Amino acid sequence: MIFGREPETIMTEEEFRLIRDLIHSHCGIFFDTDAKFLLEKRLARRLDQHQLPGFKEYYHFLKYSRGKDQELSDIMDILTTNETYFFREEFQLNAFVGELLPELKAVKERRGDRTIRIWSAGCSTGEEPYTIAMLILETGLFKNWKIEIVGTDISHRVLQHARKGLYGKSSFRTTSPERSRRFFHEQDGLYRVNDEVRSLVTISHLNLLDENRMILLGKMDIIFCRNVIIYFDKAAKRLVVESFYRSLREGGYLLLGHAESLLNTTTAFALKHLKSDMVYQKPSSGFGGGVV
């Protein structure tokens, strides 16, 4: 481009703070000062896309334009890492299959309840909720049970991808050939999740700060929220975890990412030590603790 805008548009300190705070109030994701370069670099493409001369104008676009909600949704893709794959963090999944599911089954059977509801919060392109569905099918523990796995994300684009259930090689880095054969079929050079698996999964749109909408999902037995709350500041993290607490049935489990914890966030959950992992559990009766 000879007569175009300079390839690098500088984001001023004020512009960074305005945009950062807007994103934070929208979805709780917080970027500290170190992330200014990341925002400047990744959002510069949006200026081109909307033919805006600078970040000040982009801030106004995000705040006032009719398409602001869509834009905020779209930039979540750009600003957060969506990279995920099937059967990720296997040690945690082993605990889920080997310990949590049998225990859950026993508890539910005692109550005469044959339903299981699991929420994959921040499910990105859907690998996690489909993985959960495949694991449940593999156990063979829940024939004739009503299983419902709800995958949610804030980004429209990833939801569309998740509903399609069509994946390339990078999603299969830890998937065995046996599982590939059982749960996928080839389509146009990619691999599509079989209907047996898809039938257990519902994909929904959710901003984790939207408590109201979260209630629409209903009560859950287990919540997977792995590598999501790392993007939140303390206040937002607290809000989200409180919502998880309300969404869980008594005795239900919250599974966070390997590097995540509720330390300094809440004491409402009990930390339960399993053979191969640690998980958070909502106490069975009464409120076991409080927000820190």
Next chain:
Amino acid sequence: MNQNHSSDIPDAIVNSLSSSEEESRRLAVVALSSVPLEKSSGLLFRAMGDTSWRVRKEAVEVYLSSKDAEHCIDALFNLLRSQDNAGLRNSAAEALARLGKSSLPVLELHAQDSDSDVRKFVVDILGVMRDPSSVQVLVRALADSDPNVATAAAENLGNIGSVDALQPLLTALSRQDITFRHSVLEALANIGQPLPVEAVTPFLSEVLLKKAVYQCLGSVGRVEAAPIVVRGLAEAGKSVRVAAVKALMAIRDRVPEEWADNHCDALLQELAQSPVVEGLLVLLDSSDIALRRAVIRIFGLIGDPRTARAILRSCRSEQLLPECIPALRAQGAVTIDFLEEEFAGGDEGERVNILRLCGEMGLKASAPLLRRAFDEPSPQLREFSVRSVGRIGLVELIPEISALLGDFDQDVRVAALETLVLLADLDASSVGRVAADLAVSDNPDKRRDAAYLSGVLRDGDRLSMLMKDEDDLVRRTAVQGLARLGGDDAVHHLALALTDEIPGVRIAAASSLGETGKQIAVEPLVLVMADPDPWVRCAAIRSLGRIGGDIPLAAIENALDEEDGLVSLAALDALRRFDTDRSRQFARRATTSGNGDVVKAAIELLAEREDPWLVEHWNEFLRHPHWDVRNTVVRCVAEKLGQEALPLLREALETETDDLVRGRIVEILEKF
């Protein structure tokens, strides 16, 4: 009264009445309306004989608008005696007729006038007036020595339709005058009262009276007239046959059905294979739809196979189709072979006709023909063949119909889907298999069809799977289908669909939750009132109104305070379903909204409820800054109070500044 113009009339008017310019003369007549009739009558009567019809018409209007018009009727009547000015006579006749009862004494007085032209005018004016009290004058005129007067009297007695004229008219038939008798027969037909057929049938021997006799029998005849009229179908004269056809159907519709079946229809069946049918076929070329309809009905009753082709062609007319179908059914020759033969030789319009007819007649044997038509290059042929399959219920063609869901023509696709819906009632499992195949198609349109069919089939499992589809239109259709299921499971799925990222799906989910009518749908609907999309909130609020109860009413109350007028309007709409004091309080509160449309809707709601509060706060609404609010309250209060609103409306007129609202108030005041 002096007929000469007075010297008090300005010369300008008098001179203009003699102007060579038509418009000047007309305006001069208009100007005479300000002059008392006593002084202007001479000039007005002269103008009634003007060479221009506009001037004459104006003169009649000015004369009739005068409060003294009745005082110079004699002079007006005398204008009928003019020998050389037909325009003048006609103007006078029109004015006398429009004067009504006040001119009756003069007219009756001159019914025996020595001048036959005057007597004819009297009879015609009485006929136009149609006053029952003048029947006896007209009856006497039947015996007038002048045949024109007597004939006019008969015609006008027919127009008045009084039963009192029946016997005098029958008696008058003895007068040896064809034209007169013709008028008498028409008058008897117009009166339409039963009379002995022997009174009129002797005149069938008169060629010129035949048509009138059949028309008369059609109007007044009962059971005994039917055989005579059936014989009339064989008449050589086309217009006479037409009269007989119409008369026959009129009689048949009048007599008891059982008698019609046993007697009338038996007579008609005897006409099969006779030359009479050929004479009737010719009548189908007429542009008279009523005649063609009657002929087709008669063909249906005769049952002559020779008429089948003509009836088939008549099916092209939408207006004739209801008669054609039973008529064709009655033809033994309308077999599938006949239709196949006609289809092979027909143009596109005829072929469409045949395909449609197969469906209308429920011809199961037409399946091979309909199946072949699926491959026709014309989309119209494909569409009609598909629709006929649905009408007949040919479930064996379900696989072929489902293939047409992929047709390039949208009308064919829509017809195929609608047909599968019809066939689902007869063979749910086959249609279910179609839905299953469509559900896994790569084409989202087909998956949408799958969702639609699954809704019809109430297949909850498939619908819940399709609600996970990548295409939002498929999800939306599945959501709409779930509403038919209505169980708690459906409510659960619909509540989850309220978290869809596409507003269209959420709108469908919110609407469908309302359709379930279940109380468990209330909680998700209340939650979705926080949705960022106002249309979703609108759908939710309407659904809450549909379900009813205290919690929905509270949610509606909150929605009334929304800044978005769209949602407030939906809330007011939902309030219509609640007729409680609380809901009335909410509507009253909504009248304080800053949005004129909301205030207007609230006023209309309160008016519907006949809330006296609206009238009590009348003055406040009259001060509302939005003209349409004032306009609405004026209209609503006038409708509610009727005459009692007059003082309020007059009061409003004093303060109202907007032209349109003032106009509306004046309009209402004038109506009262």
